[in-house]
Amino acid sequence: MTHPVSRTILLLDIERFSDRDDVEQAYLRRMLYDVTDRALETAGIDETLRTRADRGDSVMELIDANAPVTALLRALLTEVPVQLRAMNRMASRSAQMRLRGVVAGGYVAVDDLDGWVGSDLNHACRLLDAALLRAALRERPDDFALCVSDSVYQGVVRHDHPGVPAADFHQVTVGTKNGPLTAWLHGPVPPAGEDHGERGAGEAPGGSGDRPAPAAPAAPETTGTTRDTEDTRNRPAPAAHRGAPAPGPVLDVNGGSVSFGGGYVAGDQHGVSGGRVTGDVVMGSKTDGDRS
Numbered sequence: 001m002t003h004p005v006s007r008t009i010l011l012l013d014i015e016r017f018s019d020r021d022d023v024e025q026a027y028l029r030r031m032l033y034d035v036t037d038r039a040l041e042t043a044g045i046d047e048t049l050r051t052r053a054d055r056g057d058s059v060m061e062l063i064d065a066n067a068p069v070t071a072l073l074r075a076l077l078t079e080v081p082v083q084l085r086a087m088n089r090m091a092s093r094s095a096q097m098r099l100r101g102v103v104a105g106g107y108v109a110v111d112d113l114d115g116w117v118g119s120d121l122n123h124a125c126r127l128l129d130a131a132l133l134r135a136a137l138r139e140r141p142d143d144f145a146l147c148v149s150d151s152v153y154q155g156v157v158r159h160d161h162p163g164v165p166a167a168d169f170h171q172v173t174v175g176t177k178n179g180p181l182t183a184w185l186h187g188p189v190p191p192a193g194e195d196h197g198e199r200g201a202g203e204a205p206g207g208s209g210d211r212p213a214p215a216a217p218a219a220p221e222t223t224g225t226t227r228d229t230e231d232t233r234n235r236p237a238p239a240a241h242r243g244a245p246a247p248g249p250v251l252d253v254n255g256g257s258v259s260f261g262g263g264y265v266a267g268d269q270h271g272v273s274g275g276r277v278t279g280d281v282v283m284g285s286k287t288d289g290d291r292s
Helices: 022-042 069-089 119-128 131-138 150-155 226-234
Strands: 005-014 050-054 058-064 099-110 144-149 169-174 181-186 251-253 281-283
Touching (some): 005 022, 099 150, 131 169, 131 181, 144 169, 150 181
Parallel strands (some): 099 144
Antiparallel strands (some): 144 181, 169 181, 251 281
């Protein structure tokens, strides 16, 4: 294992990647790399200053500590939303891409299997996977939600550098399996009472960028006693609905059946329209016994 060295950590993750098929996933991975490369190039961070790890639906970049974090944040806040907007407006629904992003700092070592090791890296991954950040992305019109670690905020963001407005970042506490983490979310914080799960309450599955589907209307509550219910049933219908035809056959013919508006005439009926019908004719419901 190498000695731990100071690095800026950049994580970008595709929202709802597993909802897509293999062809769509392959396309989105290419687009993710393109967006990442352009953002880093805009920040003046070339390939000699960074190391990339592929995580399928996400990309992890270890950036040399000498690269300017202000330029990186400025590129993420401006270049990434512009790229996503341009790409998504021309893409089908299943090919649209929305991203969560985290910028953190800390010490990372590389083991003998080229694996990255470090508690600071683990904390960054916890932020990326936080339910609060996922909920924030669902509210973002520009398809991108960014969170920075407390160390990045204290060392860079709070000084209000040009293009990185400190007032736009809000302190949040993110619950993780390792305990609460303090972080800073760019943009509005989701309401405290909102469901911060992977998928919003009532959200329809499908392509990236879906918003929560309208909730199904609640069934009307039943109040009052059984007698009240019976009285309601026996109450005359409103004037607008009186005289509406009852469902089911209008005529019931002994030895056959006649149905108007539903469908068929069968049996020994002759000339139903203007003619003669043999057998008993019952209007409404049929009862046993003699009919008068």
